[in-house]
Amino acid sequence: MVRRSYFLFLSDTSLSLWQSQAGQIQQEASYSANAEGVAAFSEFATKATNAHWYILFDLQEEDCRVETVPHVNARDRRKLIDRRLTQLYRASQYYSTAHQGREEGGRRDDRILFTAVSNPVPLDMWLEVLVKQEAFIVGIYSVSLLTAQHAHRITGLPPRVLIISRQNSSGLRQTYLADGAMRFSRLTVLEEDSVEGQANQLAAESARARQFLASLRAIERTEVLHIVMLCSEAEQSLFREACPDSELIHYSFLPMQRLADALHVSCVPNLRFAEPIWLAYLARKHPKNQYAPIAQRKPYVAWQVGRALYVFAVLIVLFGLFAGHSYWDASRQLDLESLVFAQRQAKADLIYNSNVPPQQHGSFTPSGMKNVVQAYRQLVEKWPNLGKTLVEVSQVFNNYAMFELDQIDWEVSTSPIPRADDTEAPPPTAPATEPEPGAPAVDAQRYIIMQFRGHLLEYEDRYRQALDLGDALVLSFAIQTGDKAEIVQLPLDTKSESKIEFNSEQGPDIQGAPLAVRIIRPLRSTPAAEPTP
Structure with a gap:
């Protein structure tokens, strides 16, 4: 109001x-x-x-006079001034004082202006x-x-x-x-x-x-x-x-x-x-x-205090709303992070199930124990060892010194066809059936898929020769290792949404034509000795 x-x-x-x-x-x-x-x-x-x-x-x-008082601390000066006001203007409640600095000489006393309505x-x-x-x-x-x-x-x-x-x-x-x-x-x-x-x-x-x-x-x-x-x-x-x-x-x-x-x-x-x-x-x-005097201003001071309390209450409400919104937003972010974590967990479970054969859970019969041993052998003894594979791959790359390797990605899959997107979950596997007693366990065929990303140095402007080198590299893998190889990324990016700068005065940040090659190798399993009961 x-x-x-x-x-x-x-x-x-x-x-x-x-x-x-x-x-x-x-x-x-x-x-x-x-x-x-x-x-x-x-x-x-x-x-x-x-x-x-x-x-x-x-x-x-209205009386006005300037007097000096000793230069003391603020508390004692207030007492001196109040005592002097009582002596000068005993019959009036309308008075005022003002400090006007200090004297230049002598004790350098304080100059005080006393005014009052006499x-x-x-x-x-x-x-x-x-x-x-x-x-x-x-x-x-x-x-x-x-x-x-x-x-x-x-x-x-x-x-x-x-x-x-x-x-x-x-x-x-x-x-x-x-x-x-x-x-x-x-x-x-x-x-x-x-x-x-x-x-x-x-x-x-x-x-x-x-x-x-x-x-x-x-x-x-x-x-x-x-x-x-x-x-x-x-x-x-x-x-x-x-x-x-x-x-x-x-x-x-x-x-x-x-x-x-x-x-x-x-x-x-x-x-x-x-x-x-x-x-x-x-x-x-x-x-x-x-x-x-304060007695005459008491209603106005009380009104000021009430208004200050009202403003303070409004600020508290606004702070509560802000804090509530902050906590609600933090809770919503936590829910989103929990959802993302659940999706990643589900993805990890799918990848694990696609790479690890399902275990047979049952009673501790001879056939059940045999299945457990077979699963252990697949997990430990038959897990792929990349040492030999990397040696063979290195021998091929040694013949192509212009190819500088930047990144190696690899995975084990039950399908020779790689996924188009890393975020896409592998196809679900058929549920395992309980084998008949005495029947040998059958291992599912698995594949090692390796992808090599790098650059052909000094071939950034020679795309035709870079394509020829890529084809030769794929052919070398087929001849020397017998693996299926294919080019994943051509030396020339042909995506329709990419922007090609023909008049750019600044060269690319990475020198060389990009090239990515994928190798698919069947995981060769070796027979293991039958565990003793």
């Missing part, structure tokens, strides 16, 4: 209600600082349930309405602190400058910054509305401010005080004519658009007052709270 946000600007005389719409801050209502105004605001706040409230004030009795009545009269309704107070901010924290973003400002801005219904806010740190701030009421009257008041206030800063030794007696006033584009030339520079005071007049650009917010043209820009900054950037 989208929650509405309201922005309040408080002065000593009134409260204005603002709302952000389509990136623009707009004033919705204004209430006087009296009983009737508080009652009207209370009626509005009662209807605006579950809204977020941002409070910006510019009050006369008279909390103008704030309490409006905030009590929100506190009673347990409204979501996001934060309380002041124009002086926002100026001290963010005005240095304006390009072209001198290192030491007195920034003056006008707020509607409050007056002239004067904030002195030295190297980005606030040293002095005060508010004066506007006495006149005309440019000439405001220019005269600006000159008088600038002279007083310079005298006060010189008494604090914030500036030297002969140092020039730079005054920067924020105004509208139409007022720049008028103020420039009405406020000439003196020997110790120099004036600059910047349009409000410069401040809006520095804060990355939008503002209407020819804007005279600064509070719409600061309220737009609150709406866009949501800065850290400055003055609101």
Whole structure:
């Protein structure tokens, strides 16, 4: 659910209600600082349930001072600051501190900025309405602190400058910054509305401010005080004519658009007052709270905790779904691997059954024992020995030195016809029948199938001669070993789906014409001695 946000600007005389719409801050209502105004605001706040409230004030009795404390660890410094706050602002709960670095000489103590609303009545009269309704107070901010924290973003400002801005219904806010740190701030009421009257008041206030800063030794007696006033584009030339520079005071007049650009917010043209820009900054950037005590922010903090718990719960659910999907995918992969393993096991069983004669299982009778002995003899004594075969094959290949052997594959099969694909299972064998008692066991004819893959060196471009060499090699096997031989892979690949590069500038990775020869040799069995019972 989208929650509405309201922005309040408080002065000593009134409260204005603002709302952000389509990136623009707009004033919705204004209430006087009296009983009737508080009652009207209370009626509005009662209807605006579950809204977020941002409070910006510019009050006369906002105190600002810079003091030094000993440089100690963070815990002890916090105790020193809390003790000093209790001494300075015992009657107010609206206070703030900021660390401004360390002194350059002496003990190099820490500089601490103490700010507080010394008279909390103008704030309490409006905030009590929100506190009673347990409204979501996001934060309380002041124009002086926002100026001290963010005005240095304006390009072209001198290192030491007195920034003056006008707020509607409050007056002239004067904030002195030295190297980005606030040293002095005060508010004066506007006495006149005309440019000439405001220019005269600006000159008088600038002279007083310079005298006060010189008494604090914030500036030297002969140092020039730079005054920067924020105004509208139409007022720049008028103020420039009405406020000439003196020997110790120099004036600059910047349009409000410069401040809006520095804060990355939008503002209407020819804007005279600064509070719409600061309220737009609150709406866009949501800065850290400055003055609101924890007791007033408790409903908003509880809402933040609840939202964080909700987001955390959603993340846990998403993590659970992700983990569940991962485990499900892993289980599915395991099932697929189990299926592949079962298929490989079935294939291995078929190959084993095709190469090993079935054993006769029966009672331990003389005929059954004879079958067991016969099966053992076939497995051990009659298993093929490739030693002699490889010697004969080597003698043939020695006559063809150009043939470089890459790979030898061999198998034992009951069929002289080799399988077309290695993944294809051999044809099933007929079930063995129990032999009659006393009948000799019959051995099934088996064959050794050997396949030799290699290359004819320096024949990659002489395919006709390579074909002739392949035919001669097959003929040599038939003459010298008496085995059936055939060419499995021709020196020229003639598969229709293959791609032949006629204009390729890069040669093949393996030199030589490929050639594969298959030899089929019957497994010659020799009679074995009859085992003694």
